[in-house]
Every structure is written in C-alpha cells, then in structure tokens.
Amino acid sequence: MSNLCTDKVVGDILAGWRYDISSLAPEMRGDYEQHLAECAHCRSHQFGHRAIDIGLMIVASVSAVMFLVAFGAVRHYSPRHALVLELIALAGCLFFSVVWLIVAVATPAPVVVADVARIHARKIHDRLPSQIRERLPEGTQEFLKSDHS
Numbered sequence: 169m170s171n172l173c174t175d176k177v178v179g180d181i182l183a184g185w186r187y188d189i190s191s192l193a194p195e196m197r198g199d200y201e202q203h204l205a206e207c208a209h210c211r212s213h214q215f216g217h218r219a220i221d222i223g224l225m226i227v228a229s230v231s232a233v234m235f236l237v238a239f240g241a242v243r244h245y246s247p248r249h250a251l252v253l254e255l256i257a258l259a260g261c262l263f264f265s266v267v268w269l270i271v272a273v274a275t276p277a278p279v280v281v282a283d284v285a286r287i288h289a290r291k292i293h294d295r296l297p298s299q300i301r302e303r304l305p306e307g308t309q310e311f312l313k314s315d316h317s
C-alpha cells in the first residue's frame with residue numbers, strides 16, 4: 169500500500185478536505201470522484217479517514233452509555249459518596265455525548281452511514297414483492313430514491 173497519488177494537485181486538495189467531498193455540489197464533484205475512483209492512494213486515505221470518524225462515534229457512544237450505566241448503578245446501590253459518583257458519571261456521559269456531536273457535525277460520518285443504510289435498504293426493498301412494496305409509507309420511498317451520496 170505504498171503507492172503514490174496519481175495527481176498531486178487533486179490529491180492535495182482532497183487531503184485538505186480530509187477526503188470529504190460529500191458537501192460539494194454534484195457538478196463540482198465529478199473530477200474529484202473520478203480521481204478517487206482512479207487513485208488507490210487517495211481512496212485508501214479516504215477510507216482511513218471515514219473509518220476513524222465512524223470509529224470515534226462508536227467509541228463515544230459506547231463511553232456515553234457506559235457512564236449512563238454507571239450512573240444507574242450508583243443510584244441503584246447508593247454507596248457512600250453517591251452524589252460525587254453520580255456527578256462523575258453524569259459528567260462523563262455528557263462529555264462523550266458532546267464528543268459524539270462534534271464528530272457528527274464536523275465529519276461526513278453520518279452521511280456515510282446514511283448512504284450505507286440506504287444501499288442496504290434498497291437491496292431489501294428490491295427483493296420485496298410488489299404488493300408489500302406499494303404499501304410502504306411514502307417517506308420510505310422518498311428515502312430510497314433520494315440520491316445525494
């Protein structure tokens with residue numbers, strides 16, 4: 169995996185955006201999408217960045233839940249210094265919720281997750297018999313059709 173970027177100029181621009189082109193207008197995106205398709209170097213970097221974003225969100229979610237569970241445990245067993253422990257647990261939960269929010273707002277991770285969900289939902293949808301498909305709520309249909317990946 170030590171291959172170099174095939175187009176340094178485009179590669180540098182992509183690196184500046186952390187390989188995130190999800191916020192670009194579709195007509196501007198073409199060249200960059202093509203480069204990502206052709207350049208293994210940039211593609212692997214893009215994958216790495218998205219893996220970090222999604223990994224961070226998972227870690228933050230798990231940590232927030234753990235602190236929430238700790239808070240519940242302190243409430244349930246009410247040991248000595250219960251108030252201090254409760255405050256620590258709440259602060260931890262709040263901290264990781266904020267981390268989660270920052271990652272979600274600052275990175276395209278939610279877009280990536282939504283796209284993956286959409287692709288899978290579409291596959292399942294295509295396999296459904298048409299009688300069931302017609303009965304799906306309109307919101308679902310819109311979600312499956314919308315194509316701003």
Ligand SMILES: [Zn+2]
Nearest residue numbers: 173179207210
């Ligand atoms: Zn490249």
